[in-house]
Amino acid sequence: xxxxxxxxxxxxxxxxxxxxxxxxxxxxxxxxxxxxxxxxxxxxxxxxxxxxxxxxxxxxxxxxxxxxxxxxxxxxxxxxxxxxxxxxxxxxxxxxxxxxxxxxxxxxxxxxxxxxxxxxxxxxxxxxxxxxxxxxxxxxxxxxxxxxxxxxxxxxxxxxxxxxxxxxxxxxxxxxxxxxxxxxxxxxxxxxxxxxxxxxxxxxxxxxxxxxxxxxxxxxxxxxxxxxxxxxxxxxxxxxxxxxxxxxxxxxxxxxxxxxxxxxxxxxxxxxxxxxxxxxxxxxxxxxxxxxxxxxxxxxxxxxxxxxxxxxxxxxxxxxxxxxxxxxxxxxxxxxxxxxxxxxxxxxxxxxxxxxxxxxxxxxxxxxxxxxxxxxxxxxxxxxxxxxxxxxxxxxxxxxxxxxxxxxxxxxxxxxxxxxxxxxxxxxxxxxxxxxxxxxxxxxxxxxxxxxxxxxxxxxxxxxxxxxxxxxxxxxxxxxxxxxxxxxxxxxxxxxxxxxxxxxxxxxxxxxxxxxxxxxxxxxxxxxxxxxxxxxxxxxxxxxxxxxxxxxxxxxxxxxxxxxxxxxxxxxxxxxxxxxxxxxxxxx
Numbered sequence: 306x307x308x309x310x311x312x313x314x315x316x317x318x319x320x321x322x323x324x325x326x327x328x329x330x331x332x333x334x335x336x337x338x339x340x341x342x343x344x345x346x347x348x349x350x351x352x353x354x355x356x357x358x359x360x361x362x363x364x365x366x367x368x369x370x371x372x373x374x375x376x377x378x379x380x381x382x383x384x385x386x387x388x389x390x391x392x393x394x395x396x397x398x399x400x401x402x403x404x405x406x407x408x409x410x411x412x413x414x415x416x417x418x419x420x421x422x423x424x425x426x427x428x429x430x431x432x433x434x435x436x437x438x439x440x441x442x443x444x445x446x447x448x449x450x451x452x453x454x455x456x457x458x459x460x461x462x463x464x465x466x467x468x469x470x471x472x473x474x475x476x477x478x479x480x481x482x483x484x485x486x487x488x489x490x491x492x493x494x495x496x497x498x499x500x501x502x503x504x505x506x507x508x509x510x511x512x513x514x515x516x517x518x519x520x521x522x523x524x525x526x527x528x529x530x531x532x533x534x535x536x537x538x539x540x541x542x543x544x545x546x547x548x549x550x551x552x553x554x555x556x557x558x559x560x561x562x563x564x565x566x567x568x569x570x571x572x573x574x575x576x577x578x579x580x581x582x583x584x585x586x587x588x589x590x591x592x593x594x595x596x597x598x599x600x601x602x603x604x605x606x607x608x609x610x611x612x613x614x615x616x617x618x619x620x621x622x623x624x625x626x627x628x629x630x631x632x633x634x635x636x637x638x639x640x641x642x643x644x645x646x647x648x649x650x651x652x653x654x655x656x657x658x659x660x661x662x663x664x665x666x667x668x669x670x671x672x673x674x675x676x677x678x679x680x681x682x683x684x685x686x687x688x689x690x691x692x693x694x695x696x697x698x699x700x701x702x703x704x705x706x707x708x709x710x711x712x713x714x715x716x717x718x719x720x721x722x723x724x725x726x727x728x729x730x731x732x733x734x735x736x737x738x739x740x741x742x743x744x745x746x747x748x749x750x751x752x753x754x755x756x757x758x759x760x761x762x763x764x765x766x767x768x769x770x771x772x773x774x775x776x777x778x779x780x781x782x783x784x785x786x787x788x789x790x791x792x793x794x795x796x797x798x799x800x801x802x803x804x805x806x807x808x809x810x811x812x813x814x815x816x817x818x819x820x821x822x823x824x825x826x827x828x829x830x831x832x833x834x835x836x837x838x839x840x841x842x843x844x845x846x847x848x849x850x851x852x853x854x855x856x857x858x859x860x861x862x863x864x865x866x867x868x869x870x871x872x873x874x875x876x877x878x879x880x881x882x883x884x885x886x887x888x889x890x891x892x893x
Contacts, residue, residue, distance in 0.1 A: 306340055307830035310837075310867060321867040325828050330661075341826070346873050354825060358876030361501055361821055362409040382856065388849035395459040396442075397861055398841030398868070401879065402834070403438035404463050406814040409501070412437070415493050419486040427471075431464045432479035433810075435471070440811040442835055444789035447476040459843045462859070462883050480803035487806055491557045492581060494813050498554055502820050506550050506582070508770065510590045511574060512777035513567045516791040516805075517542040525798040531564035534781075535791060543793075545781075545805060546570050548578060552820070553776035555813050557581065560802055567594040572603060588612060588759065590774050596756075605651060605758055612771050615654065615754035623656060624748050633658070634764045642764040655755040655767050663751025670714060670750065677711040681718070681736060691730035697722060700732065717742045783815060784808050787832055825874045834875075837868055843883060859883040 306327045312319050323343040328335050346354060407413060416430035438460065439450055451473040455461070461468050498504055515533055517540035522528035528541040535542075542563035548556045557578060561570060575589065589604070593614035604611050626645055633641040639660040646653050684703060688695065700722060708715040718736050725733040755771050762770075784790040790808040795801045818831040827834070841864055848856040861879050864872060872879065 306828035308343075308828050308833045309337070310833075321865070323827075323867060323870055325826070343827070343870055343874065345870055351873065351876075354874055354876035356876070357821070357824060361817070362405055382854070383851040384856075385849045385851060388847075390847045392845040392847050392857075393859075394842050394844040395462075396457055396839055396841075397459040397843040398838030398864070398879070399442045399835045400438055400458045400460050401463065401841075402818070402838055402877070403441045403814065404434060404460070405877070406441070406817050407434050407438055410494065410497050410813060410817060412490070412493075412810065415490055416483070416486070419489060420482050427466045427475065429479055429482045431466055432476060433483050434464060435460060435466070436476065436479060436483075436807050437810040437814065440788055440807050441814050442839070444787075444811075446794060447480070448473045451476055459883075462843065477800065480800055480807070484799060484803040484806055487802075488557075488581060490810070495556055495582060498813070498817070501817070502554070504550060504552075504554055506556065506587065507585070508551050508588050508590065508773070509556065509578065510549050510551075510553075510774050510777040511546070511571075511595070512592060512774065512781065513544055513546045513561075513570060513594070514781040514785075515542045515544050515563065516785070516793060518796075518801075519792045519794050520796055522793075522796055522801075524796055525801060527560065527562045527798060527801075529563035531562075535785075540792070543801065543805075544570075545790075546574055547777060547780055548574065549777050549780055551773060551776070552816075553780050554816055554820075555780065555809065558805070558809055560805060568597045568600065571595050571600045575604070575609065586610070588770065590771060592774060593617075601652075601756075610757075610759050612755060612757040612759065612767060614771070614774075615756045619654070619756075620749060620752060620754040621745065623654065623754060624745060627656060627658065627748050627752055636765045636768060640768070642768050644764060644767075652756055652758050653760065655757065655764070655771075656752065657755065657768060658752050660751065662753075666750035670746065673711045673714045674717065677707060677714050677717070680707050680711075681720075681734075685734050685736070688730050688732060688734055689728075691728075693729060694731040697732055700734075780812065784812055787815065788812060822875065825876070827871065827874055834871055837871060840865075841868055841879070845885075857885060859885050 306325055309324045309326050310321060311324055312321050314320075324339050325341040325343060326337045326339050329338045413430050413434060416433050417428070420429040422428070435450065435455065436447070439445065439454055439458070442458075443454060445454055451471050455471045456468045460466070495506065499506070515531065515535060517533060517535050517537045518525075518528055519540070522541045525541075525543075527543050530538065530541055531544070533540070533542060544561040544563060544565050544567075545558055546561060547558045550556055559570075559574060559577065571591070587610070589609060589611045591611070591613045593616050596613055596616055601611070601613070623645065626643070633643050635641050641658045643656040643658075644653055645656060684700070684707075688700070704720055704722075708720075716739065718738055721735040721737075723733050723735055725731060755767065757767060759767065788808050788811050790805065793801055793804060795804050815831050818834065819829050822831065822834060823829050841862060843859060843861045846858045846860055848858065850856060860882055864879070
């Protein structure tokens with residue numbers, strides 16, 4: 306579910322409202338269904354929202370920003386109304402929320418404790434907050450943060466670091482200071498997120514992605530060309546292995562060489578997680594890219610439980626079992642599941658059959674079959690019309706390219722180039738359809754196979770657990786699209802790892818906001834909330850007096866109706882006035 310803003314004209318005025326909507330599939334179409342129309346809360350709802358906010362933030366999202374009243378120093382001054390103006394407008398709402406998330410996770414305390422104080426003019430923990438909060442609110446480079454972004458936000462007021470203290474060199478050194486504490490921060494986040502949202506870590510979802518470099522990355526030994534999930538095989542890359550718990554809550558990550566094969570990372574990751582978080586009775590969920598008999602034997606040997614997607618070659622072995630209509634259990638309107646135990650009893654295979662997925666698979670096969678048939682027919686016509694001998698090796702290479710480009714249906718035909726002395730071309734192409742292809746085409750589309758050593762779970766529990774692997778995939782999508790983990794511009798190996806570390810921290814804040822707004826009845830679209838609150842600014846109200854002075858009052862602009870609705874449901878109260886630096890309040 307996600308938020309959608311709508312405007313309604315009423316009594317001659319436009320009013321903005323929030324709708325909570327969800328996408329519902331009806332046949333081949335997807336439409337939006339309104340779940341709720343969100344308005345301001347009543348007193349009871351406001352107390353619940355405040356209670357939720359207090360639990361998450363522990364009231365640490367409200368720093369001492371209010372200008373304290375000083376009754377003894379009260380002074381009456383006459384203001385020139387025509388000279389009143391606004392000055393120094395800054396983005397406030399989104400960075401205030403981002404800093405609230407940072408403090409709710411107690412990351413300020415962790416970095417304060419871990420990084421020793423020195424002679425630096427700006428605390429490293431505050432610079433770490435700058436990097437992570439702005440990565441969440443508006444992902445950009447350290448150079449852009451230093452030159453433009455930081456001075457456009459109110460972080461200087463919220464953190465007490467003047468704009469002139471922020472430069473790219475200081476931000477790069479902050480990256481260097483943060484990185485050595487990665488593992489201790491991960492341990493802290495596991496504990497803190499578990500406390501905030503009553504999470505357990507009995508289920509761990511593991512997946513691997515890649516992110517590519519702009520530049521040669523010659524000084525980074527991990528940068529290499531490999532299988533690119535970003536469709537950039539021309540660029541060097543590194544692989545990122547991410548472990549998340551239920552709901553996509555982050556646990557830890559590792560960075561591997563760009564040409565590392567997924568299946569070779571399993572043992573290293575599992576041992577690393579057990580070393581850091583203990584070897585508790587957990588279930589590991591992975592996709593079929595992690596499957597090898599050696600990995601599975603190692604997991605069973607250590608009495609580790611797993612649920613893993615099986616290879617397609619294993620699925621073909623089960624074609625007769627799929628064709629049998631008995632023992633299938635329907636667990637969803639369009640999904641059936643069948644359990645098939647192995648003879649030795651060490652594993653169970655789970656056959657899954659989806660009607661919607663079958664339609665999709667058949668449509669893909671039809672497209673590839675049509676393409677292959679057209680190209681084969683074109684090649685046969687060219688051979689038949691040839692008036693001179695054709696080079697057999699050239700035709701062989703053309704057939705190879707056809708099968709590579711139509712790889713999904715490469716097993717449909719037996720293709721044989723034969724000598725044809727009576728024909729000018731000297732060759733002929735014999736095409737015959739394989740009998741087993743027709744059987745597999747009728748049976749396998751829409752089916753996939755899982756394997757597990759868990760013996761005491763039901764059909765539905767196994768399937769629903771595996772489907773949660775989409776949370777790990779979603780985590781990668783968020784980091785790539787919303788937090789801009791790619792492309793990487795850093796060339797030094799340690800800076801690359803620090804960049805990924807900052808993105809990981811920003812993702813932890815993203816999930817905190819997502820869980821917060823979900824429990825507040827606001828769906829699960831953090832970017833919508835951040836973009837809406839971005840429009841709330843702070844500014845200086847400049848009041849010229851009749852005696853030649855100039856009084857500055859630093860205020861937070863009053864939220865509009867739709868912004869106030871979001872803040873109301875999140876239980877957040879924005880300060881109205883901010884404390885001015887001493888130099889800013891000097892009389893003129």
